[in-house]
Amino acid sequence: MTAPFEPRILVFACNWCSYAGADMAGVSRFQMPPNCRVVRVMCSARVKPEQILAALTRGIDAVVVLGCHPGDCHYTEGNYHTRRRALVLDALLATLGVEKERFQVRWISAAEGAKFAAAIREVIEAVRDLGPNPLGRSHGTQAS
Amino acid sequence: MGKVRVGVFVCHCGSNIGGTVRVPEVVEYARTLPSVRYAEHNLYTCSDAGLTSIKKKIAEHGLTRVVVASCTPRTHEALFRHACEEAGLNRYLFEFVNLREHCSWIHMREPDAATAKAKDLVRMGVAKAALLVPLEAARAKVTPVSLVIGGGAAGLAAAGSLSRQGFQVHLVERADMLGGLTAGLWRLLPGDRPAAEVVGALTKEVTTSGNVQIHLRSTIEDVSGFIGAFKVRLATPDGFAELEVGTIIVATGARELEPLGLYRWRELDGVMTQLELERELVAGRTRYGDAVFINCAGSREPGRTYCGRLCCAVAIKNARYLKELDPDARVTVLQRDVMAFGAEFEGEYRRAMEAGVRFVRYSPSLLPEVVGDASVKAVRVHHDLMGRDIEIPAQVVVLTTPLASHAEAGDLSRMLKVPLDADGFFLEAHMKLRPVEFATDGVFVAGAARFPADIREAVSQGIAAAAKAAAPMHAGEVIVEATTARTDPLACSGCGGCEAVCPFGAVTVEKDAKGRPVSSVNAVVCKGCGACAAACPQGAVQQQGFTEQQILEMVESLAFGREEAP
Amino acid sequence: MERRLREIARELLARPGTLCFLGWEALPNGRGTRPVEIRGADRADLLVWNRTCHANLAAYLPRFRGSQGSVGIAVKGCDARALSELVRARQIERERLFVVGVPCAGLAGPDGASLALRCHGCRYPEGFVYDATLGPMVAPDLPPRPVEDPNIDAMTPDERRRWFEEELGRCIRCDACRKACYGCFCPECVFEASRPRWISRRDTVAEKLFYHAVRAYHLAGRCVGCDECGRACPAGVRLDVLNRALARHVEELFAFAGAGVIEGAVPPLLAFTPDDPEPYPGGEP
Numbered sequence: 001m002t003a004p005f006e007p008r009i010l011v012f013a014c015n016w017c018s019y020a021g022a023d024m025a026g027v028s029r030f031q032m033p034p035n036c037r038v039v040r041v042m043c044s045a046r047v048k049p050e051q052i053l054a055a056l057t058r059g060i061d062a063v064v065v066l067g068c069h070p071g072d073c074h075y076t077e078g079n080y081h082t083r084r085r086a087l088v089l090d091a092l093l094a095t096l097g098v099e100k101e102r103f104q105v106r107w108i109s110a111a112e113g114a115k116f117a118a119a120i121r122e123v124i125e126a127v128r129d130l131g132p133n134p135l136g137r138s139h140g141t142q143a144s
Numbered sequence: 145m146g147k148v149r150v151g152v153f154v155c156h157c158g159s160n161i162g163g164t165v166r167v168p169e170v171v172e173y174a175r176t177l178p179s180v181r182y183a184e185h186n187l188y189t190c191s192d193a194g195l196t197s198i199k200k201k202i203a204e205h206g207l208t209r210v211v212v213a214s215c216t217p218r219t220h221e222a223l224f225r226h227a228c229e230e231a232g233l234n235r236y237l238f239e240f241v242n243l244r245e246h247c248s249w250i251h252m253r254e255p256d257a258a259t260a261k262a263k264d265l266v267r268m269g270v271a272k273a274a275l276l277v278p279l280e281a282a283r284a285k286v287t288p289v290s291l292v293i294g295g296g297a298a299g300l301a302a303a304g305s306l307s308r309q310g311f312q313v314h315l316v317e318r319a320d321m322l323g324g325l326t327a328g329l330w331r332l333l334p335g336d337r338p339a340a341e342v343v344g345a346l347t348k349e350v351t352t353s354g355n356v357q358i359h360l361r362s363t364i365e366d367v368s369g370f371i372g373a374f375k376v377r378l379a380t381p382d383g384f385a386e387l388e389v390g391t392i393i394v395a396t397g398a399r400e401l402e403p404l405g406l407y408r409w410r411e412l413d414g415v416m417t418q419l420e421l422e423r424e425l426v427a428g429r430t431r432y433g434d435a436v437f438i439n440c441a442g443s444r445e446p447g448r449t450y451c452g453r454l455c456c457a458v459a460i461k462n463a464r465y466l467k468e469l470d471p472d473a474r475v476t477v478l479q480r481d482v483m484a485f486g487a488e489f490e491g492e493y494r495r496a497m498e499a500g501v502r503f504v505r506y507s508p509s510l511l512p513e514v515v516g517d518a519s520v521k522a523v524r525v526h527h528d529l530m531g532r533d534i535e536i537p538a539q540v541v542v543l544t545t546p547l548a549s550h551a552e553a554g555d556l557s558r559m560l561k562v563p564l565d566a567d568g569f570f571l572e573a574h575m576k577l578r579p580v581e582f583a584t585d586g587v588f589v590a591g592a593a594r595f596p597a598d599i600r601e602a603v604s605q606g607i608a609a610a611a612k613a614a615a616p617m618h619a620g621e622v623i624v625e626a627t628t629a630r631t632d633p634l635a636c637s638g639c640g641g642c643e644a645v646c647p648f649g650a651v652t653v654e655k656d657a658k659g660r661p662v663s664s665v666n667a668v669v670c671k672g673c674g675a676c677a678a679a680c681p682q683g684a685v686q687q688q689g690f691t692e693q694q695i696l697e698m699v700e701s702l703a704f705g706r707e708e709a710p
Numbered sequence: 711m712e713r714r715l716r717e718i719a720r721e722l723l724a725r726p727g728t729l730c731f732l733g734w735e736a737l738p739n740g741r742g743t744r745p746v747e748i749r750g751a752d753r754a755d756l757l758v759w760n761r762t763c764h765a766n767l768a769a770y771l772p773r774f775r776g777s778q779g780s781v782g783i784a785v786k787g788c789d790a791r792a793l794s795e796l797v798r799a800r801q802i803e804r805e806r807l808f809v810v811g812v813p814c815a816g817l818a819g820p821d822g823a824s825l826a827l828r829c830h831g832c833r834y835p836e837g838f839v840y841d842a843t844l845g846p847m848v849a850p851d852l853p854p855r856p857v858e859d860p861n862i863d864a865m866t867p868d869e870r871r872r873w874f875e876e877e878l879g880r881c882i883r884c885d886a887c888r889k890a891c892y893g894c895f896c897p898e899c900v901f902e903a904s905r906p907r908w909i910s911r912r913d914t915v916a917e918k919l920f921y922h923a924v925r926a927y928h929l930a931g932r933c934v935g936c937d938e939c940g941r942a943c944p945a946g947v948r949l950d951v952l953n954r955a956l957a958r959h960v961e962e963l964f965a966f967a968g969a970g971v972i973e974g975a976v977p978p979l980l981a982f983t984p985d986d987p988e989p990y991p992g993g994e995p
Contacts, residue, residue, distance in 0.1 A: 015218075016583060017563065020583070023245040025250060026216075026245025027245060027249070029249055029250070029252065031250055032250050032251070034254055034258060034261045037261070037702050038242070039268070040242075041690055042673055042687075043673035043674055045678055046674030046677060046687060046695075047678060048677075049924075049927050050908065051692075051696065054696060054920065055702075055703065057916045057917070057920040058700060059703050060702065070984065071558065072563075074561050074584070075648075075673035076561070076647045077645075077982070078675050080982035080986065081675050081678070081679070083982065083988070084964075084986055085979065086989035086990075087963055087989050088927065088930050088978075089927070089989075091956060091959035091960070092927055092930070092956055094867070094959075095870065095874075095955045096870065096871060096952075097865070097866075097867040097869070097870030097871030097872070097873070099867060100990045100991075103990070104989075105989045105991075106991075110563040110571055110583075111563065111566050117250075135919060136703075136916065634897070635896070637772075637799075637895055638775070638799075639799040639800060641980055644980035645980060658776045659776045659777075659778075661775075661800040679979070679980065681928040682896040682897075682900050682903075683900055683903060683906075693905050696908065
């Protein structure tokens with residue numbers, strides 16, 4: 001009897017808003033399933049679709065990019081670029097038949113600990129239902 | 145780059161981490177990672193003992209990279225970087241792993257999973273650390289001029305303090321006089337001093353010193369730049385003014401919440417807020433008749449859950465004044481818990497009761513009702529202790545409303561790139577460790593702009609913010625974060641994608657000596673967002689400290705490092 | 711038109727300062743054409759123009775970066791769009807080019823007779839100023855593409871994934887598509903960099919998917935649909951399916967006229983508006 005599938009999820013969080021929001025969730029002790037691993041960047045605009053594609057083709061089950069709310073970016077415009085890149089990546093992933101839940105963008109401000117927790121729980125649940133990322137199969141990281 | 149020898153220091157943080165994550169196991173695991181030459185755990189890595197240990201081990205084991213796995217970098221990154229520097233390592237050869245806010249605190253009932261996650265996070269941190277290279281930060285000059293936004297108690301205290309220290313200050317106030325909310329008050333506790341006295345004293349410092357330029361009826365239009373070199377555009381009655389300042393203090397205060405739709409305010413004659421009452425007292429009105437105060441009007445309810453902190457003291461004060469003005473009048477305070485903390489306020493509470501003010505407790509599920517046709521006649525309330533409804537005759541009803549954030553705080557927050565909390569008040573960098581600073585360097589906050597504050601708190605915070613602002617201005621220069629972007633000219637095709645996306649114009653594409661267009665980054669203007677690095681298909685533009693290789697290595701270490709479920 | 715083309719080239723090459731003229735010549739086996747870089751005026755007679763002139767000559771322009779001298783080039787409508795985009799991306803200055811517009815009414819398909827798949831829905835750049843033309847540069851009125859084969863829009867996501875895994879799985883990682891593509895002009899391709907090493911030489915479907923997905927993303931908003939990638943592929947991979955689908959999405963998402971259609975227009979990925987739609991999962995921004 002194999003262990004039930006638990007997705008492995010990569011989260012990019014921007015230093016000024018979403019990373020602080022994640023900290024706030026921790027300070028508030030909002031409990032979440034332990035599937036996420038956060039990588040800190042200064043701005044969500046640092047995140048490249050190539051990195052996300054690399055993660056997905058190397059078998060990571062889902063990638064979430066968190067940024068400041070559009071209009072509130074610490075670097076004024078960074079998250080507008082994030083948004084456009086995400087839209088193109090959405091289209092690319094859809095064309096390739098990758099489930100849309102495996103790449104998500106969420107806007108989290110520094111005070112939104114509860115929103116962070118809710119978003120993480122939502123993503124984990126949705127990806128758990130999808131099952132392991134089929135793209136990672138040939139890397140040998142997933143059982144087919 | 146030299147030899148890569150990584151030292152890993154895992155923190156128990158008392159029981160905050162160690163109570164959930166099996167820290168010794170994580171240390172054992174760290175020792176198995178490539179490049180790790182030393183690993184230990186500490187009870188409190190940020191303590192003197194912890195910092196000393198890091199410095200000692202760097203020397204003893206010839207460590208060239210340091211990873212601390214503890215709380216959030218947003219608290220102690222600077223501290224640990226400094227420790228590395230003291231031990232002879234470049235401060236950017238340090239990597240922080242968050243095992244507390246992002247692990248132990250959110251998986252408190254799952255020690256196995258939390259420990260496995262901690263191992264993953266440490267592995268990712270080590271993978272990045274192994275790729276860190278020394279970075280030299282640029283230095284930026286700091287203009288020894290400060291901008292104080294808001295001329296109330298906090299702003300006046302800050303401006304006064306800064307000017308005493310010899311700095312030039314621009315004090316911007318949107319009203320046509322200084323003093324903020326305090327200027328509208330009658331008398332203050334303790335001692336029943338006239339508010340005008342306090343305002344006068346605070347204002348004197350500012351108007352008599354030669355260092356403060358006061359801009360009344362002025363507002364902030366635009367802010368650009370960064371610590372040491374902010375460019376501010378003011379809208380003044382005489383047109384626009386451009387200022388160059390090194391630091392900014394936000395002291396914009398708060399507004400008294402307008403009890404729209406509550407207790408028939410603005411509907412019946414005689415229903416007023418505390419500020420409106422104070423204005424009547426200032427104007428010389430002495431007769432009010434029977435008065436009922438309703439506390440927690442608009443606070444501690446869904447939609448505005450916070451307690452206003454100082455309004456109970458205001459109600460106690462004014463209730464006693466009304467009773468002293470007219471001992472025959474019946475003065476009642478309807479309250480839902482009296483917030484009269486400390487010896488002074490507790491003493492005032494007793495004093496009000498001894499003067500004959502009556503306190504009746506009501507429950508939020510049965511709100512009082514104001515009765516009257518054109519003007520107030522009475523207030524009906526369910527007396528919580530007695531357990532029955534009573535009707536109190538009254539000619540005046542005073543609503544004790546909390547301070548609330550200004551609607552315009554949103555505009556200022558966007559201009560300064562500082563966050564607001566869920567109630568619209570400005571959010572400081574860290575409640576305990578950095579209470580008057582923003583995460584954005586060079587911008588500070590004081591007074592009711594942060595949360596409802598009384599005059600003493602506003603003045604203390606103003607002075608504190610001034611002290612914080614004075615530091616970089618006194619030093620004359622700041623070290624700008626070195627995590628800026630850089631182009632490899634050999635790999636660059638000159639396509640201009642980086643130039644197009646940079647929010648600050650820090651990246652330009654120009655012809656090199658061979659006539660080929662190549663991009664280059666101005667390290668002083670660059671803020672380190674990384675948008676250019678992400679726009680470059682080749683990776684010719686990199687963000688130092690967050691390079692493509694470092695990020696990809698973290699991703700791969702997550703994907704391939706461990707096969708078991710999280 | 712061929713005669714006129716040779717005349718123009720001859721004249722141009724006689725001028726001092728002209729480096730070369732890029733055009734097409736007949737294949738020695740007589741079964742089509744290939745690109746040719748003509749340096750001497752006496753060799754201008756090699757130039758041909760017919761329905762087998764598939765090659766997108768604009769792809770050769772980046773190699774002139776940093777050199778001196780003017781370059782003549784023959785372009786069809788699609789090639790002109792690529793050229794326009796290269797000028798915008800600073801790969802070649804417009805002043806250095808002598809652009810000869812060749813009015814193409816559609817290229818031959820693989821059987822030599824029918825219309826090449828890529829020509830359906832042909833678009834010429836708008837308002838592009840040619841230095842000379844062999845006729846009016848107006849997009850021919852060609853029938854729209856027949857029902858897509860494969861019709862990936864009609865597939866379920868899972869079917870699509872399997873289709874791409876199979877199709878892209880044929881890839882032998884020869885990089886011909888990259889070499890043929892006008893838009894791939896980086897001096898050192900990201901896939902050749904060793905730090906970071908984005909991709910290995912392992913023969914797995916995941917590596918191939920990654921390669922083509924990244925290339926498609928890099929071309930988003932820049933692909934002109936010339937299908938040189940598909941034509942170059944020795945394994946017959948239907949690269950046009952992925953790149954065309956993404957080009958269509960990008961044009962729809964951002965009301966973008968298409969790569970190189972409007973001169974100087976910034977590709978969508980380098981711009982933004984505050985009112986862009988929200989990516990998945992959406993909700994209030």
